[in-house]
Amino acid sequence: xxGTSTKDxxxxxxxxxxxxxxxxxxxxxxxxxxxxxFTLRRGRTMGIIGExxxxxxxxxxxxxxxLPRGARILGGQVLFDxxxxxxxxxxxxxxxxxxxxxxILQDPMVSLDPLYRVGDxxxxxxxxxxxxxxxxxxxxxxxxxGAVGIPAPESRFNQYPHQMSGGMLQRxxxxxxxxxxPELLIADEPTTALDPTVQAQYLDLLEELQQRTGLALIVxxxxxxxxxxxxxxxxxxxxxxxxxxxxxxxxxxxxAHPYTQALLSTLPGRRAPDDIKVDAxxxxxxxxxxxxxxAALPPGCPFAPRCPRADAKCRTEMPPExxxxxxxxxxxxxxxx
Amino acid sequence: MVSFxxxxxxxxxxxxxxxTLLVFIAARLSGDVVYTLVDASAGQEEIxxxxxxxxxDKPVWLQYISYVGHVARGDFGRSIRYQRPVVEVxxxxxxxxVQLGLAAFAVAVSLGxxxxxxxxxxxxxxxxxxxxxxxxxxxxxxxFWIGIMAILIFAVILRWLPTSGSGTWQHLVMPALTLAxxxxxxxxxxxxxxxxxTLDAEYVKFLRVKGxxxxxxxxxxxxxxxxxxxxxxxxxxxxNLLGGAVIVExxxxxxxxxxxxxxxxxxxxxxxxxxxxxxxxxxxxxxxxLVDLVFGVIDPRIRYN
Numbered sequence: 001x002x003g004t005s006t007k008d009x010x011x012x013x014x015x016x017x018x019x020x021x022x023x024x025x026x027x028x029x030x031x032x033x034x035x036x037x038f039t040l041r042r043g044r045t046m047g048i049i050g051e052x053x054x055x056x057x058x059x060x061x062x063x064x065x066x067l068p069r070g071a072r073i074l075g076g077q078v079l080f081d082x083x084x085x086x087x088x089x090x091x092x093x094x095x096x097x098x099x100x101x102x103x104i105l106q107d108p109m110v111s112l113d114p115l116y117r118v119g120d121x122x123x124x125x126x127x128x129x130x131x132x133x134x135x136x137x138x139x140x141x142x143x144x145x146g147a148v149g150i151p152a153p154e155s156r157f158n159q160y161p162h163q164m165s166g167g168m169l170q171r172x173x174x175x176x177x178x179x180x181x182p183e184l185l186i187a188d189e190p191t192t193a194l195d196p197t198v199q200a201q202y203l204d205l206l207e208e209l210q211q212r213t214g215l216a217l218i219v220x221x222x223x224x225x226x227x228x229x230x231x232x233x234x235x236x237x238x239x240x241x242x243x244x245x246x247x248x249x250x251x252x253x254x255x256a257h258p259y260t261q262a263l264l265s266t267l268p269g270r271r272a273p274d275d276i277k278v279d280a281x282x283x284x285x286x287x288x289x290x291x292x293x294x295a296a297l298p299p300g301c302p303f304a305p306r307c308p309r310a311d312a313k314c315r316t317e318m319p320p321e322x323x324x325x326x327x328x329x330x331x332x333x334x335x336x337x
Numbered sequence: 338m339v340s341f342x343x344x345x346x347x348x349x350x351x352x353x354x355x356x357t358l359l360v361f362i363a364a365r366l367s368g369d370v371v372y373t374l375v376d377a378s379a380g381q382e383e384i385x386x387x388x389x390x391x392x393x394d395k396p397v398w399l400q401y402i403s404y405v406g407h408v409a410r411g412d413f414g415r416s417i418r419y420q421r422p423v424v425e426v427x428x429x430x431x432x433x434x435v436q437l438g439l440a441a442f443a444v445a446v447s448l449g450x451x452x453x454x455x456x457x458x459x460x461x462x463x464x465x466x467x468x469x470x471x472x473x474x475x476x477x478x479x480x481f482w483i484g485i486m487a488i489l490i491f492a493v494i495l496r497w498l499p500t501s502g503s504g505t506w507q508h509l510v511m512p513a514l515t516l517a518x519x520x521x522x523x524x525x526x527x528x529x530x531x532x533x534x535t536l537d538a539e540y541v542k543f544l545r546v547k548g549x550x551x552x553x554x555x556x557x558x559x560x561x562x563x564x565x566x567x568x569x570x571x572x573x574x575x576x577n578l579l580g581g582a583v584i585v586e587x588x589x590x591x592x593x594x595x596x597x598x599x600x601x602x603x604x605x606x607x608x609x610x611x612x613x614x615x616x617x618x619x620x621x622x623x624x625x626x627l628v629d630l631v632f633g634v635i636d637p638r639i640r641y642n
Contacts, residue, residue, distance in 0.1 A: 064546065066542065066545050066546065094548050094549075094550070095548065096548070097545065097546055097547065097548035098546060098547035098548030098549075099548055102546065102547075103546045105539055105542060105543055105546070106539075107539060110538065110539040110540060111539055111540055111543045112540055112543070113540045113544070113558050113562065114540070114562070114636070114637070114638060115558075115561050115562060115635065115636060115637060116558070124544070124547055124549055125547045125548060125549075128547070128548060128549055128550065128553075129548060160637040160638070162637070162638045173543070176543075176547060177546075177547075
């Protein structure tokens with residue numbers, strides 16, 4: 001790639017990204033991502049957190065432009081190393097996928113083709129993007145399998161996905177993702193499908209890979225623990241928008257957006273600020289109310305119906321992103337400062 | 338693998354035993370062959386004599402045991418109608434049915450799979466809708482009607498093809514295409530839906546994430562996965578072709594096994610009916626076994642132990 005950026009330079013810049021899904025022949029428009037912007041530097045880790053349906057996964061799929069049926073990017077830019085992926089020709093974009101930008105999907109059990117050996121599936125990007133083949137390719141794949149912590153990689157090469165555990169498969173998927181040395185790795189709920197004991201090991205692996213290769217990570221998760229553990233910066237998404245962006249420590253210590261505050265207070269052992277309504281009588285606290293229907297978004301702040309601080313202004317006018325400190329902003333009329 | 342084979346063999350023998358018993362009884366329930374062989378004016382004595390000649394004077398269970406004993410030794414008896422060994426009579430007809438069946442099957446599989454893929458890849462388009470409409474039509478029209486219409490149009494009106502009989506490739510065209518309609522439609526529909534399902538699978542998404550070329554994704558990965566149910570259905574359809582062949586061979590006077598079976602039932606030629614059905618049963622059982630072996634080749638998750 002370009003080579004003009006410095007090591008600490010900006011790798012990915014998402015500007016005002018808008019993506020909608022046109023369902024029922026266009027009668028129902030689900031506004032999955034609504035004007036999202038963020039910047040990711042080389043070698044850093046960005047967490048995107050939020051509830052299901054908040055647009056986290058749709059954001060990551062939009063970056064790679066692997067959209068579900070009926071989905072369209074309606075506006076904005078995704079600048080990767082200075083090139084806009086939104087307007088890139090499909091052919092050129094395919095050369096980016098797997099080579100410069102890799103991704104790990106949620107469920108490793110269904111991420112691999114059941115009919116082909118795992119070694120061959122790890123080899124595919126190398127074959128496609130680097131034209132490797134023969135013994136060199138095989139050796140490289142075995143090296144990769146070893147690098148992601150798979151014991152006896154030579155014999156694992158010839159196994160089929162159904163012969164492996166979920167944790168093993170997630171490592172295989174990881175090996176396939178990093179095979180071409182991408183600058184960016186997007187991990188969509190990387191540990192959700194794994195057993196708790198395997199989860200920690202996998203997070204270790206992601207960190208280790210990042211330290212060794214210097215790749216930048218986007219971690220999509222609804223698990224605040226994963227975010228706290230891995231991320232440098234966090235975006236809290238709500239209804240396809242960034243409710244709050246902050247360095248991870250700031251977010252946990254001084255959350256500014258009422259939604260972030262409510263979300264954090266659902267963590268066992270944390271208390272909500274006095275005005276944040278959380279149903280704490282349940283054994284596990286929950287945020288009252290429902291996330292909005294993305295096909296019928298209210299005119300104002302999407303969190304207003306559930307927000308204790310909301311007033312008439314919140315319900316009619318969309319709050320702008322307010323900068324609270326360096327790298328810390330919240331889309332709220334009344335952020336906690 | 339060996340134990341799997343032995344297990345299947347045991348099941349096959351039980352099935353074959355059941356088939357022989359059923360057909361033996363059903364053939365006799367269809368009427369008395371003796372009356373088709375003697376004159377209407379024949380007296381009781383003549384009728385009894387004929388019955389003795391054919392060994393039909395003994396109790397049915399004894400006849401059955403004798404029949405099974407002969408079959409076990411490879412003796413399928415003589416055709417009452419043709420006065421020749423059953424094996425000979427069936428052998429000369431069966432190659433005609435194999436010819437017809439294979440031609441029809443080849444058409445059904447090649448057209449069915451390619452149309453199915455085409456429809457899936459152009460989902461919702463005019464091509465997709467046309468292919469699906471065609472499939473519904475092909476599956477709703479009975480063979481005899483398609484056959485008669487084909488004869489009317491291509492033989493009687495256009496005079497492109499012979500009406501019936503066999504001998505040249507022109508004779509094969511209409512019966513084979515008629516027989517192919519139903520399985521082709523069935524294979525096309527399952528290929529389409531299976532392909533659509535596969536193309537939406539997570540592992541296909543991951544292949545795209547890896548940046549593979551679309552043609553590799555479709556032809557190497559999606560198609561192979563999509564073919565698993567297609568193989569299962571094709572096996573069933575190849576078996577069903579035999580049923581269809583009975584009708585198609587009759588419509589086109591194609592001198593095959595189906596035609597022979599109809600003739601034999603009409604003339605109550607018990608030995609031919611029994612051996613013909615036995616033959617078909619063995620064929621279907623073998624076919625099912627082969628389909629299972631094909632699964633093992635396509636799908637590494639299937640191992641027969």
